[in-house]
Amino acid sequence: MRNYKFIIQPERAFVFRALIAQLFQLPTPLRACEEDSTVELLSGGEMLVRALHESGVEYIYGYPGGSLLHVYDALYKQSAVKHVLVRHEQAAAHMADGYARATGKPGVVMVTSGPGATNTITGIATAFTDSIPMVVISGQVMSHLVGDDAFQETDMLGVSRPIVKHSFSVRRPEDIPELVAKAFHIASTGRPGPVVIDIPKDMTMPNERYEYVYPKKVKLRSYTPPQRGHSGQIKKAVELLLKAKRPVIYAGGGVIIDGSSDKLRALVDRLDFPCTNTLMGLGSYPGTGERFVGMLGMHGTYEANMTMHHADVVLAIGARFDDRVTNATSKFCPDAKIIHIDIDPSSISKTIIVDVPIVGPVGNVLDEMMALLDESNEVPDAEAIASWWKQINEWRQRHAMRYEKNDSQLMKPQEVIEAIWAATKGDAYVTSDVGQHQMFAAQYYKFDKPNRWINSGGLGTMGFGFPAAMGIKMNFPEEMVVCVTGEGSIQMNIQELSTCLQYGIPVKILCLNNGSLGMVRQWQDMNYEGRHSHSYMESLPDFVKLVEAYGHVGIRVTGRDELPQALEDTFNKYNDRLVFLDVAVDPEEHVYPMQVPAGSMRDMWLSKTERT
Amino acid sequence: MRHIISILLENEPGALSRVVGLFAQRGYNIETLTVAPTEDNTLSRLTMTTTGDDRKIEQITKQLNKLIEVVKLVDLSEGPHIERELMLIKVKAVGAQRAEIKRTADIFRGQIVDVSASVYTIQLTGTSDKLEAFIEAIGAGCVLETVRTGVSGISRGEKILSL
Ligand SMILES: Cc1ncc(C[n+]2csc(CCOP(=O)(O)OP(=O)(O)O)c2C)c(N)n1
Ligand SMILES: [Mg+2]
Numbered sequence: 135m136r137n138y139k140f141i142i143q144p145e146r147a148f149v150f151r152a153l154i155a156q157l158f159q160l161p162t163p164l165r166a167c168e169e170d171s172t173v174e175l176l177s178g179g180e181m182l183v184r185a186l187h188e189s190g191v192e193y194i195y196g197y198p199g200g201s202l203l204h205v206y207d208a209l210y211k212q213s214a215v216k217h218v219l220v221r222h223e224q225a226a227a228h229m230a231d232g233y234a235r236a237t238g239k240p241g242v243v244m245v246t247s248g249p250g251a252t253n254t255i256t257g258i259a260t261a262f263t264d265s266i267p268m269v270v271i272s273g274q275v276m277s278h279l280v281g282d283d284a285f286q287e288t289d290m291l292g293v294s295r296p297i298v299k300h301s302f303s304v305r306r307p308e309d310i311p312e313l314v315a316k317a318f319h320i321a322s323t324g325r326p327g328p329v330v331i332d333i334p335k336d337m338t339m340p341n342e343r344y345e346y347v348y349p350k351k352v353k354l355r356s357y358t359p360p361q362r363g364h365s366g367q368i369k370k371a372v373e374l375l376l377k378a379k380r381p382v383i384y385a386g387g388g389v390i391i392d393g394s395s396d397k398l399r400a401l402v403d404r405l406d407f408p409c410t411n412t413l414m415g416l417g418s419y420p421g422t423g424e425r426f427v428g429m430l431g432m433h434g435t436y437e438a439n440m441t442m443h444h445a446d447v448v449l450a451i452g453a454r455f456d457d458r459v460t461n462a463t464s465k466f467c468p469d470a471k472i473i474h475i476d477i478d479p480s481s482i483s484k485t486i487i488v489d490v491p492i493v494g495p496v497g498n499v500l501d502e503m504m505a506l507l508d509e510s511n512e513v514p515d516a517e518a519i520a521s522w523w524k525q526i527n528e529w530r531q532r533h534a535m536r537y538e539k540n541d542s543q544l545m546k547p548q549e550v551i552e553a554i555w556a557a558t559k560g561d562a563y564v565t566s567d568v569g570q571h572q573m574f575a576a577q578y579y580k581f582d583k584p585n586r587w588i589n590s591g592g593l594g595t596m597g598f599g600f601p602a603a604m605g606i607k608m609n610f611p612e613e614m615v616v617c618v619t620g621e622g623s624i625q626m627n628i629q630e631l632s633t634c635l636q637y638g639i640p641v642k643i644l645c646l647n648n649g650s651l652g653m654v655r656q657w658q659d660m661n662y663e664g665r666h667s668h669s670y671m672e673s674l675p676d677f678v679k680l681v682e683a684y685g686h687v688g689i690r691v692t693g694r695d696e697l698p699q700a701l702e703d704t705f706n707k708y709n710d711r712l713v714f715l716d717v718a719v720d721p722e723e724h725v726y727p728m729q730v731p732a733g734s735m736r737d738m739w740l741s742k743t744e745r746t
Numbered sequence: 747m748r749h750i751i752s753i754l755l756e757n758e759p760g761a762l763s764r765v766v767g768l769f770a771q772r773g774y775n776i777e778t779l780t781v782a783p784t785e786d787n788t789l790s791r792l793t794m795t796t797t798g799d800d801r802k803i804e805q806i807t808k809q810l811n812k813l814i815e816v817v818k819l820v821d822l823s824e825g826p827h828i829e830r831e832l833m834l835i836k837v838k839a840v841g842a843q844r845a846e847i848k849r850t851a852d853i854f855r856g857q858i859v860d861v862s863a864s865v866y867t868i869q870l871t872g873t874s875d876k877l878e879a880f881i882e883a884i885g886a887g888c889v890l891e892t893v894r895t896g897v898s899g900i901s902r903g904e905k906i907l908s909l
Pocket of ligand 1: 567568569570571572594595596597619620621622623624646648650651652653654
């Protein structure tokens, strides 16, 4: 076993001073030797907290336990870094994730060893799949117990390995500041993702102090994310775009992550090309924009999928040709030359072979494209583009997104989303869970700004929406934050109502209550002759009473006429309260359009009876 | 096609498991794997052989390159290279067989490194093909045990894999 107590300290006198300080509980940190006034002696736990602060952390979402008690004590003694106590560690990860998606900065999670750590796994995987920057600090049993199946020992690095961008284990307390700096650097650069730091308890001993040095610059010889795209490739791409007769720009979450939505908009508008967004990319191009043809893919709009299928040039930006976008890869965009901009080389030609790959940050590549367009004396073929738009507008005329309202008071989920859009003037942060309600929100809430639509697109994690909304609201207290959820999903993290009371987090929860696991039920209707195997939520709680028991406001809406008043109360009367709107919606409703499995982009069901 | 991928890896605990884990997780196949420290004690050198079409190999190398601990990577099979594998093989050697096996080992430039009344232990180096050819030549029937190191490889000429 390593003996940290004998690690050489800068000066004996200093050690002595530190000791005295500790004995008399003088405020730490102490200033060390005169010639180097930056050297401080801190315990591992203090170093961790200090390093988090220096990495720009304001909030940590976490839950304490044995292995982290020294760290929690260090947290207690300072106020720069604030800790939010959740009620389940999974929620801590989703809170950090929601914060990260809305701000672009890494979210921070702190959990104890064993069950605390494993409870974050779903949250880490959710962030990983959507390339969200996150730093997870997990406690670990004492180094000398590692491998002994000690109490609350889990091999967190092993368990999380496939779902992290990187992970570290702390082996010497004095490495903590550097590891924290590295973790933030890795999490937030290149293609972002979660990083785990596993800290054995003995690395944080309060009475063992070491020099605290936060690195000015992170050195990682084997990690150099691309800084710019290949100019030759960018040139080729621009040439292709200028020659296009039926172009489309297909933009995904990478545009939002890179903060390049303005540049996307400028390019689309300049070229006068149609633009479609992935589920993750919604808001990167304005949802009410004239050149926006809607979301594409499995539940994409008719016009977006038709535009993709018939395109001759597809410019994919920060999107990864996910199977929920492409449908059958062999039938994907049969006539198109494809240009793909992505920061991750492994995303390129992974599922769809592309013609012009460009590896680089979206913003930088778009800048170069714009510069080339400025230089060029060529312009897109106006006539061809005009007739392409004519075709697209014909597709739009089909109004495939229309739905029929019931004669009875029972609302369709779509109309509730439209009402929420109107009530929030299209400017709320909207998080969602997973299911039909998620798709309806994506389809019917028009996002004009990036970072406003927050959902678990890649992993599809039920239970994500509510804690994600909390993470956002805490950081944007003045903004409207709405979680669109279902009666199934909300129950996966409903315990966080308690956290909301403790910290006063007045998010608005819109539960589209169809009394069933709607999306599962839809598939069972379509593919299993309506056998609703375990998709019916029997014995639902009385949500209004439930939220009231947690100290919040619950409003039940059973019919159309009640909705306006309920929304008025939610956003005005109870503006500063958490409101749970339990809205009964038609359980028979399906999400359409829906691509036909194993078909091309244009093969869709448009309603229960209508197919393309 | 078979590829020999050679990697300079940070010599850190956990680095190897990330490489191996990647193969398991993404359904890639590792045929052989060798790893040992290099002259620079911060680096390990790892050689692995795997099979797949060009697209699969491209994904494998890209995914490997994404691992933070992978410092450098080369697909040796893309250019002229030397590959070697070492095998220790125990064979039944009694009566007239003894001379025959010795002769075969000589032809393959193998060495008999241990002898007992009825068993020869032979050491053989070469490409994987050569090792297999040897087993075939002496007849799988008299093989008692084999142990192989897996392939190590290096490119020919001036080309160097270093920092
Ligand atoms: C954690 C988790 N478990 C299971 C699923 C599979 N799943 C996808 S949608 C869905 C139904 C969700 O029901 P609800 O939240 O009520 O939403 P609805 O579809 O009814 O709008 C299920 C079970 C999932 N996505 N996530
Ligand atoms: Mg439901």
